[in-house]
Amino acid sequence: MSVLSGKNILLGVTAGIAAYKTSFLVRHFIKAGADVKVVMTPSAKDFVTPLTLSTLSKNPVYSTFYDKNEENELWNNHVDLALWADLMVIAPLTANTLAKMAEGICDNLLLATYLSAKSTVYFAPAMDLDMYQHETTSTNISTLERRGNVFIPPAYGELASGLEGEGRMAEPEEIVAFIQKDLTASLPLRGKRVLITAGPTYEAIDPVRFIGNHSSGKMGFALAEAAAQLGATVILVTGPSNEALHHTAIDRIDVMSAAQMYQTIHKFYGEVDIAIFSAAVSDFTPKVVSSQKIKKKTSEMQITLVPTKDILASAGAVKNNQYLVGFALETENELENAKDKIRKKNLDLIVLNSLQDKGAGFRSDTNKVTLIDKNFQIQEFGLKSKQEVATDIFNEILKSVHA
Known part of the structure; x- marks a missing residue:
């Protein structure tokens, strides 16, 4: 049994090319025994479909404050989503959403849910080399860490631009292992x-x-x-x-x-x-x-x-x-x-x-x-x-x- 067994994980997906990996990330979380719900930014749907993630997670996928296709336009309650979660994971996290999180901007459902979160929030940035090395990016990461969020460092490798360097989102299995290790380190009988x-x-x-x-x-x-x-x-x-x-x-x-x-x-x-x-x-x-x-x-x-x-x-x-x-x-x-x-x-x-x-x-x-x-x-x-x-x-x- 994994330390994630029985945990409610809220996965936030933003509009980066690495979003295609979230289908594997959902599978890894579920294999570890977790229940997964997904919140996407509207533009993230251009990279991975809600149908794919809802099928894998066996839960609805949320991307707007209300379902426009429903006759009664049902409200997706960001507060309830945040309270449901035992932990929140935002992967991939683009430079754009990272900056909004640092500044407290709330212009979509994912950001509203993040600002309502009571549980630990893990974030795994994914962006090109120059963007990742920009001073504002490191400042924004430090801001989130100072507020108690947990940074999952990106990997070194080939990027979408063709450049090679830091900025790749950590692989799904690496994200799961990172979170498991972090949760285990805080357990009261660790080492006993x-x-x-x-x-x-x-x-x-x-x-x-x-x-x-x-x-x-x-x-x-x-x-x-x-x-x-x-x-x-x-x-x-x-x-x-x-x-x-x-x-x-x-x-x-x-x-x-x-x-x-x-x-x-x-x-x-x-x-x-x-x-x-x-x-x-x-x-x-x-x-x-x-x-x-x-x-x-x-x-x-x-x-x-x-x-x-x-x-x-x-x-x-x-x-x-x-x-x-x-x-x-x-x-x-x-x-x-x-x-x-x-x-x-x-x-x-x-x-x-x-x-x-x-x-x-x-x-x-x-x-x-x-x-x-x-x-x-x-x-x-x-x-x-x-x-x-x-x-x-x-x-x-x-x-x-x-x-």
Whole structure:
């Protein structure tokens, strides 16, 4: 999953020859998971058609304040367009529109939308060599940067005039990479390593049977995606789960048993900044595992169980500046049992689940949690999707952990 996934991108297109590249730019944004709308200056339509960009973006393309061909002449609201956008990208940006942006001139829909923008605006100039080297161009670029806009430098190469030099609009894939890098640099967990456990463990009885639980891994996977979206590099150690990952910054390691999870956790634990143990690890495992399938010979069968290693307690015992989060699934004396875990296992935060709450717990897409920190400050949350719960958990973590 890209950092652009789920973002609303408003693409502004001005009347330069590089406008033909915007069809590729739209495709790259959509491939990265973004939703794209396009605003064009009227003259930009001479270089690339609105039909092309609307087909690729699957959204209407806007170029005038109202649709003259509509019977009721519907108004294209520049304020609504600006508020819709998570970020605005103007590419190509001609010298003419650059100067108007610097001076605050508002004589078309694109400029009105730019002046209404609340989100970050990226701009990628495209013009001939002499125009790009002119003093007013560098002054106008500096003005936009001083106001918080982000400059995507042009490339060096052959220009429309036949000259060779700076002025070519950056290639579409370069623009996307630039924006992704810029957005990642500002994420709160950039440079942090996060270790997360998820799912159940299966404790073998024989080659075909096991002791397990109903955990699906949904909560742990949601936490992994949330951490990656915040800029972290994530190691997800998961028991058997059908859940899928989407973000490329997550390294998934599959294990089966509690012993395998213990070994894997301690392989990486010393290298991470944050550890969140959301897996439903079996408390017991068979003392003896049969090498052959056990036959049904009598009406009763006994299996001797022995305790598994307490992964969370072992991590707390060797904690060295890691922010350690545990989960507690309780059925009685919930708050006291959760507080007791914080003390005994040296936790910074515990996430309390209750099987008493409808819609929470294993296999559900929702969860209802209470967060308790090491100072026993309590926050209760209503029933939410597990993605929203993951966000709440990281909002709490970010109060103590800084990039």
